Amino acid sequence: MSFSNDVRNEISTSVNDKDRRFACLYGMLLFCRILSREHICFQSESRVSAELFSSLFEAVFKYRPVTGEHIRRNGAILYNCEIKGENAEAVFQKYRLADGARVIDSEIIATNSLGVFTAGVFLACGSVNDPAKEYHLEFSCPDEGLASQLVVLLNDIGATAKTMLRRGQNIVYIKGSESIEDTLTFIGASQCTLELMNMKIYKDIRNKANRIANCDAANIDKVVKAAMKQIEDIKFIDRAVGIESLSEELREVAQLRLENTDMSLQEIGENLSEPISRSGVNHRFQKLAKMADELRNGGSIK
Secondary structure, three states, X not given: OOHHHHHHHHHXXXXXXXXXXXXXXXXXXXXXXXXXXXXXXXXXOOHHHHHHHHHHHHHHHOOOOEEEEEEOOOOOEEEEEEEEHHHHHHHHHHOOOOOOOOOOOOOOOOHHHHHHHHHHHHHHHEEXXXXXXXXXXXXXXXXXXXXXXXXXXXXXXXXOEEEEEEOOEEEEEEOOHHHHHHHHHHOOOHHXXXXXXXXXXXXXXXXHHHHHXXXXXXXXXXXXXXXXXXXXXXXXXXXXXXXXXXXHHHHHHHHHHHHXXXXXXXXXXXXXXXXXXXXXXXXXXXXXXXXXXXXXXXXXXX
16 A cells, blocks of 8 residues: 555544534545536545545535546546536535636635645645655646645645646645655644654664665775785785894784784784784884885885
């Protein structure tokens, strides 16, 4: 089941009293596919949304819309709910809908039902991506004016909403995880909000673990390369003049390195006859590297 369906299921269980049914149905009607005095058509690929629309409409208008199904070319089922004639006219009268322009009536969506109205809008044209993949919530609005009004409404509740045109459709979208969390909570999907927050925490922990692992891998690679260079220098010195020609302190670190290719500088320092710090060991290897370079250039050990 998709995350969008989880949101729809949670919303559908919260629309129970008269005022909430009225406000939710208003959002679904105002953002439905066809809205005229002669014909109203609510369409959705979600069975939950279509069934809720029918039950809400029957509860408010005492009339059950004509329902049907249509299978699209991609195999998806499109659910239709239609109201025609005098029943459509009754909708316009009850919700004071205007001809030719869809306008959100602020008097209908009183403060205590604004969230439920927005929930109805989501049921009509909203979707939200799986938070494990991407933070993205959007509404496919039936016209530009309605999209602009919805942006104002969402921004008023603290969400950062924007618009774009995609294949001729007016899309209102929200990208930020916190804005999506605020919106889901506002429309009554608090359980889905918690699910999104938990996913965000999981992703943050996973990303930090990956960064640490990558950092560790890079450090290991760096240490290995440094050790290989040290061994190369020591072997060159041995071939050129012999390790025995080195001072006692340099000979000891050189032999430890040849015998322990995976030892860190700190471990080498701890295993010397007279233990020294990591920086002290590094200083001795720098001396060996300088000697090797001088020998490669035809010089001699001073």
